[in-house]
Amino acid sequence: FGSRHFCFEAVQLASARSFVYVSPRFKFNAMGDIRSTTRCVLCLSGTMAALILIDMYFSFVMYWKAHKAATEIIGVIVVGLIALIVPFCGWQGAQNRNVGMLRSYSMCNYMCGFCDVLSAILLVVLCIVLASMSAIAQKCNIEAHSPDCDAQAREDMYKFCSEIDDSFQAAVANSTSVHTNINTTEISVLFEEEKCLDTLSMFGTVLLLVVGFMTALRCIFIGLHCASGWYGSKLRDMVQDEHSEMSESDSD
Numbered sequence: 001f002g003s004r005h006f007c008f009e010a011v012q013l014a015s016a017r018s019f020v021y022v023s024p025r026f027k028f029n030a031m032g033d034i035r036s037t038t039r040c041v042l043c044l045s046g047t048m049a050a051l052i053l054i055d056m057y058f059s060f061v062m063y064w065k066a067h068k069a070a071t072e073i074i075g076v077i078v079v080g081l082i083a084l085i086v087p088f089c090g091w092q093g094a095q096n097r098n099v100g101m102l103r104s105y106s107m108c109n110y111m112c113g114f115c116d117v118l119s120a121i122l123l124v125v126l127c128i129v130l131a132s133m134s135a136i137a138q139k140c141n142i143e144a145h146s147p148d149c150d151a152q153a154r155e156d157m158y159k160f161c162s163e164i165d166d167s168f169q170a171a172v173a174n175s176t177s178v179h180t181n182i183n184t185t186e187i188s189v190l191f192e193e194e195k196c197l198d199t200l201s202m203f204g205t206v207l208l209l210v211v212g213f214m215t216a217l218r219c220i221f222i223g224l225h226c227a228s229g230w231y232g233s234k235l236r237d238m239v240q241d242e243h244s245e246m247s248e249s250d251s252d
Helices: 002-065 070-083 085-096 099-142 151-174 184-190 193-251
Strands: none
Touching: 002 070, 002 085, 002 099, 002 193, 070 085, 085 099, 085 193, 099 151, 099 193, 151 184, 151 193
């Protein structure tokens, strides 16, 4: 019986010593993890704020040069300031270990990421439409009797060119903010039947490149928002665990 009691006490002592040595290492690893996550949230918040400020600057310059109304320029600034609330919540939440700000930061980023996914899908669909339009215009322009370009398709394209020209002429006539020297006659010539197919093919290719670039940019924003939401949620859970541990140690 004495030997069993001695062995039992030895096991208890060994367990206590191992806990003493392991526990600080566990706390050190947890602190290192929370610091690295905090750095990620701060980096993502700073990147997002910088992108918003860049977008505000270019939008302001574009609206200013276009002689837009003061209300529209103020609207751009107000929208930009509202958008800055999200990275501000992430930055302040990471700096001050604020659970509420981190929760708002992660949820807003997840919602923005979902909206970016929808926008990317629409842009992909637009790329497909533009690619199809450009291909059909080239076929009709090169081969007059191609199976991909019947008389109805050609007539629809001529009608489409006429509608674009009418819309452009009406927009220029009714606009009060356009002060550049736009030769509307040359624009109309581009959409006449003789040059309609060439114009649609050229514009389709250019717009396809622009929309493709916008799609790639939108995919980058999807990654940015999803990463921000994930790291924000991770840091929020860590801060909550840290607060619960502190409250338990204070109660003990």
